[in-house]
Amino acid sequence: MQFxxxxxxxxxxxxxxxxxxxxxxxxxxxxxxKGTKAIQLLKGIFFILIGRSVSDLLDLTTTTRLFDFVLEWGFLAVIVIFQPELRRALEQLGRGSLFKRNTSHLKVDKKKLTGDMVKAVQYMAKRRIGALIVIEKETGLQDYIETGIPIYASISSELLINIFIPNTPLHDGAMIIQGDKIATAASYLPLSDSSKIQKSLGTRHRAAIGLSEVSDAFTVVVSEETGAISVTYNGRLRKDVSLEVFEALLTEHWFSAHLDKKGVTDNAGN
Structure with missing residues (x-):
């Protein structure tokens, strides 16, 4: 019995x-x-599984067969489409980096971050220094971060300006900001092939629009031809915005709930 x-x-x-x-x-x-487009796929898979269960519960024969077909062949499609993400995951597993915890939860000052960004953009706009700055939001940008030069430095107006000084190694390409850190510089972004884009807009604007079409990132463009400040978000381009409007949009998109969760405060002393 005890056995x-x-x-x-x-x-x-x-x-x-x-x-x-x-x-x-x-x-x-x-x-x-996390931090890649594959996370959106994961959400889609959960939706399909829920849909499959509901259709089976309601005895929707054709819909159930459709979901079964998607699930049957979806695994192969995932392997083909997300091969880079799978390769990166295996590499991280080999290096043991999957087991490391993220300890970046230090509190920073919203006003300082905003002030540094506005000061840098104003400086570059006045001197017509071309710049392309991306602020990551909910959609991960790891795929594009890996195309650039790693920085992982605290944000300051001086560093922002220095990176985009012409004829320096990092001035071409995009700077990507994650939270309150500069993650990378000289990153490549997808160019938009939309026919609605004006012919007069250059590569920086097309890259900013292209990224906004595939993510929720907020992107800042400083034109080296005119010094005009433009921003893109949600597939939308706003040209020639004033510093006041830029600061308001920056605060709205940068300091969302996603960033607040990382411990960002309104004042450094709080």
Whole structure:
């Protein structure tokens, strides 16, 4: 009798261990694809699974077969489409970087960040120094970050300006900001092929629009021809914005709930 009790206890322990392993593997997978477009795919998969369950519950035969077909061939499509993300996840697993915790939760000052950005953009606009600055929001930009030169430095107006000084190694391409850090410089962005874009707009504007078409990022463009300040977000381009409008849009898009979760405060003393 005691043998069977011990056997049942062992089954419970192994069952719990099995669940913990599965949840930990899922945690590692989510960490691996976090910051990439693949996270949007994960949301789509959850939607398909929920739709499959609802259609089966309501006995919607044709809809259920459609969901089954998508699930059957979707796995192969995921491997083909997201091969770079899968490769990166395996590389991170090999380096052990999947097991590292993110400890970047230091509080910073919203007013200082905004002031530094506005000061830098104003300086570059007056001197017609071309610039392309991307602020990451909810959609991860890791794919584009990996095309640039890693910086991972605190934001200051001097550093922002210095990176875009002409004829320096980092002035071409985009600077990408994650939270309150400059993640990378000289990154490549997807160019928009929209026929609605004016012919007079250059590569920086097309890259900014192109990124806004595939993500929710907020992008700042300073024209080196005119010194005009433009911004893009949600597939929309706003040209020739004033410093006041730029500052308002910057605050609206940069200091969203996504960034506030990382410990950003209105004042450094708070």
């Amino acid at each position: 069977f009790d011990n056997l049942n206890t062992l089954k419970v322990i192994t069952g719990i261990l099995d669940l913990l392993i599965v949840w930990y593997v899922l945690y590692l997978v989510i960490n691996a694809i």
